[in-house]
Amino acid sequence: MSALKRHRIQSNLTIEEVSKKIGISHGYLWEIENGRKTIGPDRAEDFSRLYGLPIHELFTPVRFAVRE
Helix, strand or coil, rough: CHHHHHHHHHHHCCCCHHHHHHCCHHHHHHHHCCCCCCHHHHHHHHHHHHHCCCCHCCCCCCCCCCCC
């Protein structure tokens, strides 16, 4: 289970609730949580703010990289 999914469940939020708060479809969120889609830094920051956690606790370096 991904850290993102684990924190969603620990926060007692459904996939529909989180997708609405972030502004994406619940299908897209499912794909992110299950490692089928990657996201950019702006979206990673959205999740970080929602869960109140630093990005590195939600995403592995493979799933999140900063482009310079």
